[in-house]
Amino acid sequence: MLVSYQWLADYIDLSDVTPEEVAEYLTRGGVEVDRLHRYHNGIEGVVVGEVLETSPHPEAEKLTVCQVDVGENTNQIICGANNVTKGQKVVVALPGTILPGEKNITETTIRGETSAGMICALDELGFSERMLAKSEQDKIVELPNDTVPGSDALEILGLNDVIMELDLTPNRPDCLNMLGVAYELSALLDRPIHLPENEHGVIRKNAADHITVEVTNGEDVPYYGAKVIDEVTVAPSPLWLQTRLMAAGIRPINNIVDITNYVLLEYGQPLHAFDYDRFGSDQIVTRRAKQNETIRTLDGQERTLFEQDVLITNGEEPVAMAGVMGGAFSEVQSNTRTVLLETAQFDALRVRQTSKEHGLRSEASQRFEKGLDFERIPEAAERAATLMEQITGGVVLKGTVESGELPAFEQEVYLNLGRLNVRLGTELGVYEVETILIRLGLEVTDIGEEWRVRIPSRRMDITIEEDLIEEVARLYGYDHIPTTLPTGARSAGALTDEQKRRRKIRRYLESTGMQEAITYSLTSAQKADEFLINDHDQGIRVLMPMSEEREVLRRSLIPHLLDATLHNLNRQLANVALFEVGTVFFPTADENKQPEERLHIGGTLSGQWYHYAWNGEEVPVDFYVVKGIVEGMLQQAGKEQKAKFRARKRDGMHPGRTADVIMDGEVVGFLGQLHPAIQEERGLAPTFVFELNAATVFTVNNEELRYQPLPRFPSIRRDMAVVADANIAAAEIESVISEAAGKWLEDIHLFDVYEGENIEEGKKSLAYSLLFLNRERTLKDEEIANIHEDIVAALKTRLGATLRH
Amino acid sequence: MIERLQELEAEGLAAVRASENKKSLEQVRVQFLGKKGAITEVLRGMGQLSKEERPTVGQKANEVRESIQTAIAEKTRVFEEEELEQRLEKEEIDVTLPGRPVQQGSTHPLTAVVEEIEDIFIGLGFSITEGPEVELDYFNFEMINLPPNHPARDMQDSFYISEDTLLRTQTSPVQARTLQKHQGKGPVRIICPGKVYRRDEDDATHSHQFMQIEGLYVDQNVRMSDLKGIFDTFVKQYFGEDREIRLRPSFFPFTEPSAEIDVTCGICAGEGCRICKFSGWIEVLGSGMVHPRVLELNGFDPEVYSGFAFGMGVERFAMLKYGIDDIRHFYTNDTRFLSQFQHL
Numbered sequence A: 001m002l003v004s005y006q007w008l009a010d011y012i013d014l015s016d017v018t019p020e021e022v023a024e025y026l027t028r029g030g031v032e033v034d035r036l037h038r039y040h041n042g043i044e045g046v047v048v049g050e051v052l053e054t055s056p057h058p059e060a061e062k063l064t065v066c067q068v069d070v071g072e073n074t075n076q077i078i079c080g081a082n083n084v085t086k087g088q089k090v091v092v093a094l095p096g097t098i099l100p101g102e103k104n105i106t107e108t109t110i111r112g113e114t115s116a117g118m119i120c121a122l123d124e125l126g127f128s129e130r131m132l133a134k135s136e137q138d139k140i141v142e143l144p145n146d147t148v149p150g151s152d153a154l155e156i157l158g159l160n161d162v163i164m165e166l167d168l169t170p171n172r173p174d175c176l177n178m179l180g181v182a183y184e185l186s187a188l189l190d191r192p193i194h195l196p197e198n199e200h201g202v203i204r205k206n207a208a209d210h211i212t213v214e215v216t217n218g219e220d221v222p223y224y225g226a227k228v229i230d231e232v233t234v235a236p237s238p239l240w241l242q243t244r245l246m247a248a249g250i251r252p253i254n255n256i257v258d259i260t261n262y263v264l265l266e267y268g269q270p271l272h273a274f275d276y277d278r279f280g281s282d283q284i285v286t287r288r289a290k291q292n293e294t295i296r297t298l299d300g301q302e303r304t305l306f307e308q309d310v311l312i313t314n315g316e317e318p319v320a321m322a323g324v325m326g327g328a329f330s331e332v333q334s335n336t337r338t339v340l341l342e343t344a345q346f347d348a349l350r351v352r353q354t355s356k357e358h359g360l361r362s363e364a365s366q367r368f369e370k371g372l373d374f375e376r377i378p379e380a381a382e383r384a385a386t387l388m389e390q391i392t393g394g395v396v397l398k399g400t401v402e403s404g405e406l407p408a409f410e411q412e413v414y415l416n417l418g419r420l421n422v423r424l425g426t427e428l429g430v431y432e433v434e435t436i437l438i439r440l441g442l443e444v445t446d447i448g449e450e451w452r453v454r455i456p457s458r459r460m461d462i463t464i465e466e467d468l469i470e471e472v473a474r475l476y477g478y479d480h481i482p483t484t485l486p487t488g489a490r491s492a493g494a495l496t497d498e499q500k501r502r503r504k505i506r507r508y509l510e511s512t513g514m515q516e517a518i519t520y521s522l523t524s525a526q527k528a529d530e531f532l533i534n535d536h537d538q539g540i541r542v543l544m545p546m547s548e549e550r551e552v553l554r555r556s557l558i559p560h561l562l563d564a565t566l567h568n569l570n571r572q573l574a575n576v577a578l579f580e581v582g583t584v585f586f587p588t589a590d591e592n593k594q595p596e597e598r599l600h601i602g603g604t605l606s607g608q609w610y611h612y613a614w615n616g617e618e619v620p621v622d623f624y625v626v627k628g629i630v631e632g633m634l635q636q637a638g639k640e641q642k643a644k645f646r647a648r649k650r651d652g653m654h655p656g657r658t659a660d661v662i663m664d665g666e667v668v669g670f671l672g673q674l675h676p677a678i679q680e681e682r683g684l685a686p687t688f689v690f691e692l693n694a695a696t697v698f699t700v701n702n703e704e705l706r707y708q709p710l711p712r713f714p715s716i717r718r719d720m721a722v723v724a725d726a727n728i729a730a731a732e733i734e735s736v737i738s739e740a741a742g743k744w745l746e747d748i749h750l751f752d753v754y755e756g757e758n759i760e761e762g763k764k765s766l767a768y769s770l771l772f773l774n775r776e777r778t779l780k781d782e783e784i785a786n787i788h789e790d791i792v793a794a795l796k797t798r799l800g801a802t803l804r805h
Numbered sequence B: 001m002i003e004r005l006q007e008l009e010a011e012g013l014a015a016v017r018a019s020e021n022k023k024s025l026e027q028v029r030v031q032f033l034g035k036k037g038a039i040t041e042v043l044r045g046m047g048q049l050s051k052e053e054r055p056t057v058g059q060k061a062n063e064v065r066e067s068i069q070t071a072i073a074e075k076t077r078v079f080e081e082e083e084l085e086q087r088l089e090k091e092e093i094d095v096t097l098p099g100r101p102v103q104q105g106s107t108h109p110l111t112a113v114v115e116e117i118e119d120i121f122i123g124l125g126f127s128i129t130e131g132p133e134v135e136l137d138y139f140n141f142e143m144i145n146l147p148p149n150h151p152a153r154d155m156q157d158s159f160y161i162s163e164d165t166l167l168r169t170q171t172s173p174v175q176a177r178t179l180q181k182h183q184g185k186g187p188v189r190i191i192c193p194g195k196v197y198r199r200d201e202d203d204a205t206h207s208h209q210f211m212q213i214e215g216l217y218v219d220q221n222v223r224m225s226d227l228k229g230i231f232d233t234f235v236k237q238y239f240g241e242d243r244e245i246r247l248r249p250s251f252f253p254f255t256e257p258s259a260e261i262d263v264t265c266g267i268c269a270g271e272g273c274r275i276c277k278f279s280g281w282i283e284v285l286g287s288g289m290v291h292p293r294v295l296e297l298n299g300f301d302p303e304v305y306s307g308f309a310f311g312m313g314v315e316r317f318a319m320l321k322y323g324i325d326d327i328r329h330f331y332t333n334d335t336r337f338l339s340q341f342q343h344l
């Protein structure tokens, strides 16, 4: 909503309140002023001029040499407009003026004739050209005859006005019109409001003799009123009316249409003017549209209607889509003599649907959608009739032809002073609160402990006590509400165990050198099927996706992490190590139930894992780098013993460099190298990935952590190199050794893997370091020797492996 | 003989001075002090001396021996020091070369903001509650006072996946769920961080996916002044002690009265600048007293309980705090962007 400061000043005395102050009052009161617009940023020296003489330019056919009285002087000004005539009052920009668009006016000579100033058109003064009425295009402004040469023309044109752009919240449709804003400002400033006086003469003829109104769909059209104004002269509106409409963002058309728009802005009541003689009948009938019925609307478009559209018809043909747009043939034209004026209430939902389905949002439809102040419905028609009488020379026929009834608005809300003070934390007294309610224009009755407050129809948003508490609070000023801390029982806030663990895992992954990424949950159908930990039937699709890239909920974090990896690679950022902790989504049997949401931890790594540039030390990312990160993560959660890794072939993954992570017999994740074919297809470098179901890592081990005393006896270290078939997994060898070694084996680790010279073809050598410890006593050498023999025997019988000598 | 010894001392000391390295010094030692050395030789001739002369000569011989020994020892130390010096000189390295890098990752700025805000509210006695990202219409809209056909819940604005389920458009459903879980008994003090989704075209200031933190405080006799107090504390902790807040009346379907909370602009300290549109204030969150209908819908008696609720955009906080100009950066994961938040 665009609000003119000068227009507001018609209703409230603003002589000592600047536009900036008005904006501040409104904003702090809850009606936010987004910005202030000024047409004339510092334009000075634009005055009224009277054209005293005109003569054709001796050297240029299209130019006129004018002698113009500009107050103290008479200037010779050359003018190119074809509507300049002697005796006209015009707008003159004197030399020294800077017009919008950095246009400098200087005294010049045009083909031998001096020109001291410029006679202006509206668009040269800052109005946008597309806002101008057709009648004002390509011509100089003609000012009213009673203007005085030399006086400030900006003021006469309203160009010294300031326009406030309101950003309204949906609960305040009352501020979608000038009177509503005026009421608001009157409450905020505590100043009286002066409403327009609508008194027009009436002639003897009855409107009811000229038109009838029949509503066949009362729910859609609770009220319909029609007035008839005769003997109008359609012409361009006076300048003041045109500039006010333009300031509000509405283009002037002609005086009749402009008046309906003016009243729309002023009262918030949409009106429609039909040409009575072109209406096609003397009856107004409202109904729903028929199948395939069409209408040619004001904008010249032929529209096919839907059956739920509400229509105004002449009994046969539609003349308007109710509340949305009028029809073409009954439009007011330059030779219209009699106007049929509609003021009505249409069902908000119907208007909303029709305007949406036809893509027609207008100033009128918006207001119907938000609900009207129905006490103003008849009043607005009186206002328009008054203006038509004054501006178009029309005569108003007696009465309004009506159908339906406007209910009396009876809304009462109770307000209790005690509750108000408890809710706000204030100590307001009876007088303070009552004064505020009265300033708001509410009718207040004191009934002992509380007030009975009668709500006017313009403030239908006030329905419960809390609404009144807000009204009092905002007028009292939110700033004046004290600042306190809650007095209720205290409680310590804390993270849950899972939340702590999630933070810990994030910190762990960051400590390895990985960077946390966050990617989108919605992905393409293709990506939603990639890199799944376990097979599932399908992803969950949104009903109205915005694009193919964002139509299915992700089931793996890897696809978008790969996208991010590629993004970096394309920017010469080759070393990428990203992880994400995020939700993935799986369908449940009932599509109206929520899907299953699981938290996953995923990662992608590419390029150098370790790079010590100046001494050439480089460790490219490989399978074991990723495995180390995953193992560390399991260790952080105390799950390293439970988790097993098993080779597995997976779609999209390198067949020989991929492993499942298995816990309690279930596949809970995987890791490995991207399949070289996929890597090439996507333009990636060798890339390694992992993804785990976070539940496996985040669920807390319920066993309490107990300290283990440090050993008091020495431990004994023994190394052994095992030669086994190359295809036996290291994990298997280790588990055979561990089992055979028994309870005194404190630690085992692999320190060398070797294949090649000195080792039989098809075999490999793995060297282990074993640490033995007995916590009760010192171990004897022969005990260790016995264990060693047991291990050798087990390796031989179970794996056919021998010791390397 | 005394004279001879005096000569030897002079010769020996000269030889020590003249020796150029440990090896020549050793030769000097053997020459003068060795078993077959010059001094020993002199001493051998002691037999010819008289009883009276012997102690004097013996003493002199010891003096000379000690003198040369001391000289050798000193000279040895000099040689050793020189050697050490030379070795250390060879060991010199360029200390300005870069050190061995230690792997360092980074926290995503949105996570950093969420965790920082969580910690402040934990300190104020709140706990962190989370909920599903795909929600029932019932919790996402109905239970927070947005009945069907409410203009604020246009199908066009949300990602529905079926008639009843959608990607949540705010984290408020977590509040409704938590209230219902409490079965009408307060206090409830929670904040709910999480991802939310709206059908917005992605551009510099819009994202179809973003993060929100909403909060709820319900107890007996909670006042609007408490809302001011909590946020005054929060804002001072998060943005800085010198920041002030101001409340402006606003509208949300789930609160009444409602307020936008502004914070004094950090760029201009409230003087007015381009960032704050010359108002000196920056809007940071929406809040208000919980609408009695919301309490009622979720099983709380509005005659007994009251509360306040609030919501803030995590991206907006991060953009304000770190001066980030494009919301898409958060989801592109450019490592040059992520690395800038390493110290968080």
Ligand SMILES: [Zn+2]
Binding pocket: B265, B266, B267, B268, B269, B270, B271, B272, B273, B274, B275, B276, B277, B278, B280, B281
């Ligand atoms: Zn600022």
